[in-house]
Amino acid sequence: xxxxxxxxxxxxxxxxxxxxxxxxxxxxxxxxxxxxxxxxxxxxxxxxxxxxxxxxxxxxxxxxxxxxxxxxxxxxxx
Numbered sequence: 001x002x003x004x005x006x007x008x009x010x011x012x013x014x015x016x017x018x019x020x021x022x023x024x025x026x027x028x029x030x031x032x033x034x035x036x037x038x039x040x041x042x043x044x045x046x047x048x049x050x051x052x053x054x055x056x057x058x059x060x061x062x063x064x065x066x067x068x069x070x071x072x073x074x075x076x077x078x
Contacts, residue, residue: 020044022074024067028054049074
């Protein structure tokens with residue numbers, strides 16, 4: 001299964017997303033410039049929301065509560 005995932009990832013070329021993007025970035029990775037990747041695949045505005053954690057850690061307790069609240073706030077706006 002891992003080999004199939006690697007093959008699929010290697011051949012994948014993302015298309016351009018026409019719209020706005022909200023990017024949730026872990027606070028411990030805030031030094032990373034998210035524009036490096038996202039500017040090449042998004043032609044609209046990119047909103048970066050910094051949440052506690054790093055990588056998958058943003059989806060774990062207690063960090064996920066903040067992520068959920070930030071996501072809910074943005075969903076309520078639309």
